[in-house]
Amino acid sequence: MTVSSDTISAIAVLMRRAAKEEILPRFRHLQTGEVSSKSEPSDLVTVADTGAERVIKAGIAELLPEALFIGEEGVAADPDLLPKLKDADLAVVVDPIDGTFNFANGISAFGVMLAIVKNGETIAGLIYDPMGDDFMVAEKGSGSWLKRSDGSSQKMTVAEPVPLDQMIGAASVSFTSSEKRGQLLANTAKVRFAASYRCAAVEYRAFASGGLSFFTYMKLMPWDHLAGVLIGQEAGGYIARYDGSPYRPENLDGGLLGATDKESWRELREKVFTI
Incomplete structure (x- = not known):
């Protein structure tokens, strides 16, 4: 239909x-x-x-x-x-x-x-x-x-790519172990600014309108991410799970990382979100 x-x-x-x-x-x-x-x-x-x-x-x-x-x-x-x-x-x-x-x-x-x-x-x-x-x-x-x-x-169009140390983004890392959470939060010192607004709706809108260079989530309930991922992709962003696979409605874990382009995604994955 x-x-x-x-x-x-x-x-x-x-x-x-x-x-x-x-x-x-x-x-x-x-x-x-x-x-x-x-x-x-x-x-x-x-x-x-x-x-x-x-x-x-x-x-x-x-x-x-x-x-x-x-x-x-x-x-x-x-x-x-x-x-x-x-x-x-x-x-x-x-x-x-x-x-x-x-x-x-x-x-x-x-x-x-x-x-x-x-x-x-x-x-x-x-x-x-x-x-x-x-x-x-x-x-x-x-x-x-x-x-x-x-x-x-x-x-809507995502922001132009910028160097890692100039990236501003949203990082929700609460659904990880305390050890991994500490590592991830320490790694965010490599970007200019990372925060959690405790609202994927706000963060996806900001990403798609060019206000954020990246976002990441660990828990992938479909009502939190399906709409935002499509909106981010249609605005030109590159979004994938941490293993590089596409995000699908049935995916409930595996982490999710979005960036302005594929190269920025790779750099964030390798240098910041390394779990």
Whole structure:
């Protein structure tokens, strides 16, 4: 089945509605009992996460009724959903709030992420910024675009390559052993600046728009990365797992490294992210 650009536009409207109805009214207004932990104390879920996912799931059932729906909170409730992604003819993968830790703590760095996967390949990715009220959108083979609420759009392009000591990037290394984490953090002294914004949605958008030279992640849940990887690639970036293989929807580990070009990727892999 072909997923049309009109359907993707309708999905964008749906994501925006979920944010307006379920996310923004609760930002800095969460009540006692509306935030809880999942796997560890900083892995949070709020009523805004579950509410937004519920709205998006209902909308996708109307727009793409044949699609398998994979939401972060749905998988938390039913882990058997996730393995079905690999063999699905068509799937929609959603992170209702990427950056929940930031959202729950009143930090305005969070986003809504959605990817459309067809026969194991990401064919469309959307990242909505509720605070800025705009989207970054990519359809495979059509480039990455910033879509503003006033109807205007702008093509996204990654930054020009720079020497290693001038690179600015995002490095999420929390899902490694303490020994490896220390090594990786020490190695980031070789670049100009590396930080973690605790929000892949923010970091992927910054990379695709030329604000970051690189990014890296260790834990590869599909709702965190499918949309952003396609957006980064369509903006001209070079992205691969640490062993050099392409990132696929079924990949849950193996590390992920993105850079402005292949040569920068190789230098970062050899000199900074050496695990």
